[in-house]
Amino acid sequence: MVSYADFVTLLFAFFVVMYSISSVNEGKYKTLSNSIGDAFSDKSPTSANDTAELIPVGVPATVIQPIPLDNPTTIEVEKRRELSEEILKERRELEQVSDQFEQVLAPFIDDKLVSVKRNDYWIELEMNSEMLFLSGEAELSKSVIPVLSKVAEVIKSLPNAVNVEGHTDNIPIVNVKFRSNWDLSSARATSVVHELVKDGITPARLSAIGYGEFHPVADNKLDEGRFKNRRVVIVLMSQAFSRYGANDEERAKLLNLAPTDKSSQPAVVAP
Numbered sequence: 048m049v050s051y052a053d054f055v056t057l058l059f060a061f062f063v064v065m066y067s068i069s070s071v072n073e074g075k076y077k078t079l080s081n082s083i084g085d086a087f088s089d090k091s092p093t094s095a096n097d098t099a100e101l102i103p104v105g106v107p108a109t110v111i112q113p114i115p116l117d118n119p120t121t122i123e124v125e126k127r128r129e130l131s132e133e134i135l136k137e138r139r140e141l142e143q144v145s146d147q148f149e150q151v152l153a154p155f156i157d158d159k160l161v162s163v164k165r166n167d168y169w170i171e172l173e174m175n176s177e178m179l180f181l182s183g184e185a186e187l188s189k190s191v192i193p194v195l196s197k198v199a200e201v202i203k204s205l206p207n208a209v210n211v212e213g214h215t216d217n218i219p220i221v222n223v224k225f226r227s228n229w230d231l232s233s234a235r236a237t238s239v240v241h242e243l244v245k246d247g248i249t250p251a252r253l254s255a256i257g258y259g260e261f262h263p264v265a266d267n268k269l270d271e272g273r274f275k276n277r278r279v280v281i282v283l284m285s286q287a288f289s290r291y292g293a294n295d296e297e298r299a300k301l302l303n304l305a306p307t308d309k310s311s312q313p314a315v316v317a318p
Contacts, residue, residue, distance in 0.1 A: 131300060131301055131302065131303040133286075133300060133301045134285075134287060134301050134302065134303070137207075137285055137286060137287075137301070138167060138168075138285075140205065141165070141168075141169070141170050141283065141285070142165065144170055144201060144202065144205070144283060145163055145165045145170050147201045148163045148170070148172055148198070148201060149163050151197045151198075151200075151201065152172075152194070152197070152198075155174075155178065155194070159175075160174065160175045160177065160178045161173065161174050161175070161178075167285075168284070168285035168287065168288050169282050169283060169284050169285055169288070170282070170283040171280055171281070171282050172198065172280065172281040172282075172283075173278055173279075173280045174194075174278060174279050174280070174281070175274070175275070175277065175278050176214075176215075176235065176277040176278055176279060177274070177277065178190075178191055178194075179191050179235070179239070179279055180235055180238075183220060183222070183225075183231070185224070185225075185231060185234035185235045185237075185238050186238060187238050187239070187242060192242065195239065195242050195243065195246065196246050198243075198281065199243050199246030199247060199248050200246070202248070202283055203246070203247050203248060205283070206252075206286065207252070207283050207284055207285065207286060207289065208252050208253075208254070208283075208284045208286075208289040208290070208291055209243070209248065209252050209253050209254070209281060209282065209283055209284070210254050210256055210280075210281075210282040210284060211236045211237075211239045211240050211243070211253065211254065211255050211256065211279065211280075211281055211282075212236060212256045212257075212258055212279065212280040212281075212282065213231070213232030213233060213234075213235040213236035213239075213255070213256065213257045213258065213279055214232055214258050214259070214260070214262060214263075214264075214276060214277065214278050214279070214280065215228040215231055215232050215259055215260050215276065215277055216228075216260055216263075216267050216272075216273035216276045216277050217260040217263070217267040217273075217276075218260075218273070227259065228259040228260045229257050229258075229259040230257070231257075231259075232257035232258055232259050233255060233256070233257025234257075235257075235279055236255035236256055236257055236279060237255040239255075239279055239281070240253045240254070240255045251291065252291075260276065263276045264276060264278075285301075286298070286301055287301035287302050
């Protein structure tokens with residue numbers, strides 16, 4: 048009896064499951080069928096009941112507007128590179144000055160006591176200290192006074208700034224007059240500046256610079272090298288690269304640059 052009762056119970060459960068499987072909700076079946084069909088086809092929904100609102104995923108991409116940049120043409124770039132007429136004129140004047148130096152100082156150039164070096168924006172007149180000063184002294188020799196007068200005569204009519212640079216070898220000097228080679232080189236450059244002022248050069252154009260032994264042109268280990276390093280260099284500067292002698296507008300004109308807008312610069316308030 049117990050076995051029979053269990054068998055009847057299992058048989059009842061079987062028929063219940065079979066009935067539930069055979070009973071299908073037609074509405075749900077159609078919805079599922081349409082959803083599967085829409086997912087696997089490119090057709091858009093045909094009715095409001097068949098549509099579903101799309102859920103946006105992530106943040107929409109930000110549209111970046113391009114920034115307009117200056118794009119000068121090749122002609123404009125080449126035009127900016129062109130030198131102004133004032134620069135070209137000054138360059139020709141410096142070449143003439145260089146030729147004049149070589150003419151009036153030819154004997155000293157032959158003896159390798161003087162050399163003239165050309166650059167696009169300055170002229171260097173290098174004079175050995177042996178022809179200018181006694182050893183360890185900063186007072187000019189009387190024999191070199193006429194030579195400096197010739198140099199002043201060449202550059203007197205020009206407006207360019209003149210830098211006088213003093214150089215020494217690396218042998219230390221310590222005495223009552225000079226504490227170091229810096230003092231000696233500065234004093235020698237100053238002596239040349241004073242002489243040029245006597246010859247009519249405007250003092251505002253002149254400057255005296257002492258470099259000591261720190262800018263050698265030859266080996267200080269050799270007597271010949273130390274001889275070359277003891278020198279005074281007179282540099283005739285271009286107006287465009289001189290600290291004094293030309294204001295900002297004149298310098299910009301020489302260099303073919305746009306003038307500086309002073310209104311955009313911060314104001315300086317005096318204390």
